[in-house]
Amino acid sequence: MKQSPLFSGFIYCLLGVLFTYFAIQQVSMSGWxxxxxxxxxxxxxxxxxxxxxxxxxxxxKNARPKK
Structure with missing residues (x-):
């Protein structure tokens, strides 16, 4: 099963936001x-x-030849 770079990019961005949220929670609980x-x-x-x-x-997508 092949995934498009767009789908993978959104998954990575979602994980980045999730890790950011966890980092904010961790800093607020116990500091850096x-x-x-x-x-x-x-x-x-x-x-x-x-x-x-x-x-x-x-x-x-822009590099593909137009039909």
Whole structure:
């Protein structure tokens, strides 16, 4: 089963938002610790990959020959 870059990009962005929410909760409960930094790093990686895949989808879509 093959997924489009757009779908994968939205999943990565959703995970990035979820990790951001968990990081905010962790910081508000116990301050900036190792786990908080880890969640922020994961959120950054996921959001970056998600936006990159979404942009790649539109570039790929524009590069296809028109019928």
């Amino acid at each position: 610790g190792f786990f908080s930094y880890l969640l922020v790093i994961l959120a950054t990686i996921d959001l970056g990959a998600g936006f990159r895949l979404i942009i790649f989808h539109f570039k790929l």
